[in-house]
Amino acid sequence: MKLCLVITTRGNYAKVKSIIQAAENDPDVELQIIVGGGAILAKYGNIADSLTTMGVNVDRRIHFLVEGETPVTMAKSAGLAVSEFTTAFENLQPDVVMVIADRFECLSIAMTASYMNIPVAHMEGGEVSGSIDESIRHAITKLSHVHFPATQEAADRIIRMGEAPETVFPVGATSLDVIAGLDLDNLQPIMEKQASAGVGARVDLTQPYLTVIQHPVTTEYAENLEHVNQTLNAIHELGMGTIWIWPNMDAGSDGISKGIRIFREKHVDAPMHFFKSLPIEHYAPLLKNAQAIVGNSSSGIREAAFLGTPCVNIGSRQSGRDRSVNIIDVGYDKAEIKAAIQKQLDHGRYEENHMWGDGKAGPKILDVLKTFDFTIQKRICY
Template sequence: MDKVKKRICVITGSRADYGLLCWVMKEIASRADMELVPVAVGAHLEPDWGYTVKHIESDGFTDVVKIKTFSGDTSACGIASTTAETVKGLSAFFASTQLDLVVLLGDRYEILAAAMAALIHNIPIAHLGGGEISEGVIDDSIRHALTKLSHLHFVITEKCAERVMAMGEESWRVHVSGSPRLDFMSRIKFSSKDELAQKLGIDFSRKIALVIFHPLTLENKNTEEQTAELIEALKQADCSKIMFYPNIDTNSGTIIKMLEEFAGDKENNAKIFKPLEMADYLGLLNSIDLMIGNSSAGIVESPSFKLPVVNIGDRQKGRDCMRNVIHVPNNSTAILKGIMEALSPSFKDSLKDMENIYGDGMASRKIADVISKIDFSKFSLVKKNVQKEVLDWRK
């Protein structure tokens, strides 16, 4: 009699998290003792954000469960409505299928909604990326909430493991896997400069900066002002600019409108793109001269390419950074100064021997190995709160 496979559901809400989860999904799908159940929600199903579920399907996951959840509105009320729709849609799905584990990554509101639905249906949750810090956005609070909602934790560094256990999580539930973001290093062929030039119309004869700028969701009233400061710096920067759409966050529509207007003026030497296929995105990182913005890609992926990064503002505040990252406040003068430093030959030369602290490219295999060893018929959903040393708040 064949052994019953573990049914492992992986939920992805955008091209950004799928870029990490795809390797975990491939590893799970390759295991004889597991059955992958892929689910796409949020931006994946929106034409205005590139309908990126097509990238999932083109990677060979042809049985993706599609649950439309985006309200179409990026205001605070619209994001709250999307969160509610995600809880509702996933709850109906969970009620109709048997699952042994739900795998979630990161710190997005749609992922918080997925955890809420899974918790109510008594489905064990594995969370990837707990214990990180990004003080400038609501993601930080969402990430910590996900830690408390989850039953297994796959973290990227020992320091992250310590933070998770400091929140009362039992040590046996916490596993240091490294970041699956780095698994691409040995698993995918990057697009070449010639391929990118032909496909995207990029002229590599000039210095090129990749710009990824997301809203600061704890300061969303200042989104227009912050984006204007970035654009003013980009106008003066002596390089071409490749810009990506931001995440679907509160007021992301404001950023998109301003960046599209900037790219529309040919004198600015700028192009704007919706999410690219993974081979093209990685090929771009391997071919450009610097990254500008406030994306976690500038913290985690960039060191693998020895790529200079100008990190703007507080969105990534608190993350462990390497020496390729230049931190600047959100004003045009400081941003431009950071760009000039990042483009200097001496700064680029200083990164030659840098190694990435975020993993060894084997995270997906480590995650699947842990899941493979678990007997979910005996897995405990009852979490004990392990007390660590607590500072006396009265002092």
């Protein structure tokens, strides 16, 4: 079986690493890896070079991102991605293409494979979330031939969408596989990395600190600058050491990046360090030992719950998503954000919650794919 995995963001690698490891040890699987989009651009951390350094073979590198991070450039990037992935799939001739979650380019990948009669396997379908992401996620579900949702509730939604129950396998979140196998108490690598990567003050991680990730919300494009300013000012007033990770490549990213740059110019002595991206091997210990994760990343919903890390979730990006008790939801308001962080600091760590999986999803996915009887022609089941 020729299994094609596509990595387009820094988070994608964490979600496919356990599948890669399982496939590399399986003589019945030929692994194909395509890396593109933000994963090959320096401004988003260039994950492709890190993969090569780690010994992961990359079969194709694809450029499809149009510069600008606006709704127009995002739509044009999605169209360009269709063209580029068509060429890649024609050359590689995969038996199955794995599509992850809800990013705009993942819809392009699923559409391309479907038109070319290549079976699509979809991870993390069936979830409710905010922004355009939810619509994209469900559209990918309707193009996919086999489904690997993270929870039983998500699996039930997929079936209610008309997908055949025998095509739905709730295996858990694959990102937890990587976390489960790491030494989460070792913060030395990220302490050292501050000296050679990122910008800002060097944060002492032996003292209480926060982790912040705030992505743009595409349906609130014009407000992203003001939204991140509320977060920046709340964090600044608390005065805690903070590791801040740059936003993703969605429309509105420029607004958030602008807010961060202006803040840094005004507050050069603030105890904050900003990274473009971090590999999961560094990010997981950082998240585990933080007093809280702040922002709107899905890792505050999913990985933080698995680790018991308190989360302050800001705004609408994760609206409606299943959540554990580790989360406090707030609006885009400095006072609300600051009060919620303080409440989480007072509370401390939560009990670990395995609602998103047990850290063994990757091998389960590969076992299903190897024996699954794919039928290209789909039919709605109601």
